Amino acid sequence: MDNKKVIEATKALQKYLKDKSKETSEKSQLFEDSDAEPLYLVVTAKRYFSEQKNLRPKLIKVPHSVWPENEKPRICLFSRDPQRAYKDALYAGENGPKIVDRVVGLSKLKGKFKRYEARRALKNDFDLFLTEPEVAPSLPTVLGKSFYGSQVKTPITVSVRQGDKIDRDLAQKEIEQVLESTVFLKPGSTLVLIRVGLTDSKPKHVAENVKAVVDYLVENVLDESMAGIRTLSIKTSQSPALPIYYTEKIYDEADIGALEDNDESESAKRKAEEQHLDELLKEVVDEDEIKEYNREQKRRKRKGAAAAGEEGDEEANEDAEEEENSE
Known part of the structure; x- marks a missing residue:
């Protein structure tokens, strides 16, 4: 894979989106505010990534954050009960500023957010959802497709306890690790989208993130070979996909x-x-x-x-x- 092609494609995509925003509205300033869109790497493999969709996201460490530089994402944590203990430990207080913006216990999630409209509102209020390992198995049933329909809002498992005690420092470390990574949710198909930056990211940074993601897939998912990849493209939710890699052989022996x-x-x-x-x-x-x-x-x-x-x-x-x- 040629990094120059990634840089060229990123620049072309940024120009396309900037021109489109000008045509749509004179007031739209896509690259001058914090509303930059996520930029995705579209990976098409020759074979299914998995026989069935995996609901446990994996973290891929990337050299450059896929979140806005000057704006911290709003974070919601799904915790064990009682949720008050987590709020006391992780919200702003004597120990420092808040680490998460909201804590929702499992029983509260099953009660207050039982209705679809309530879950949808919760999903729209936050950028990133985290969950304790003990709570994670219950979430697909409780949250449903509104969260698990795409990898963007699928809860990421983090550890916030040392034994029976909620550990604020451990929680902070786990969250920093999440923010320094991108999320890979193994699909039950041949296609997956992985966030590699923003539409206002430097093209060179996008290229380096793409390389990190591809290296991870090759080493951990695709039998240590680029031969398992059919195509690579980059896109946003509102743009066409620009190809950056095509395999020479669609099928081999x-x-x-x-x-x-x-x-x-x-x-x-x-x-x-x-x-x-x-x-x-x-x-x-x-x-x-x-x-x-x-x-x-x-x-x-x-x-x-x-x-x-x-x-x-x-x-x-x-x-x-x-x-x-x-x-």
Whole structure:
């Protein structure tokens, strides 16, 4: 992958968005305020990243923050009960400024935010959602698609306790690690979007973040090879995708072998299912009845083949007669 292409694509995308904002409204100042849009790397792989969507985000360390420099993201933490203990430890007080903007305990989440409208309002009020490891397994059911429909608002797991005590310093360290990273949520498909900057980020910084993300995917997800990537593009939610990488080979011998192995495994799976069905039938049906049933099926197949042959002969004769009449 060529970093120069990433820089060129970023500059082209920034120019496109700036020109578009001027056309839309004279008042729109996309690059002069804090409303810069997230910039995403679009990765299309040759194979599925996973057989099913993974709801536990992974952090990818990047050299440059994907958050605005002069504006801290609003953070909400989903905690164990009682939530008051977390508020006392993490909100502003004797120990220093607040670390998170809001704490919502699991019981409060299930009660006050049970309705979809309340969850949607909560999602829109914050930029980043964190969760304790003990709470995380319950969240997909409680929060639903409003949070888990995309990786942007999917809660990230952090540790805020040392034993039974809420540790403010540990929480601060965990949050800083999140802010120095980007999020990868392994999809049950061949395509994923990963945030690599903002529309007002320096193109060189975007290129360095893209390299960090691609290196992570190659080393940890795609069998340590760029051959697993089909295309790479960058885009925003409102722009077209600008390509920065295309693979030379859509499929190689390894891909073909994997497809063949998959076909063989599917065949073996069907055969096992058929054998299992036969065993179940033997438990409820007499063995002589099964043999008679199989013989009857074979007789019907032979009759069907014979009838098809006779029908084919009749059609051939009709065609011959038509040809004679036409002559």
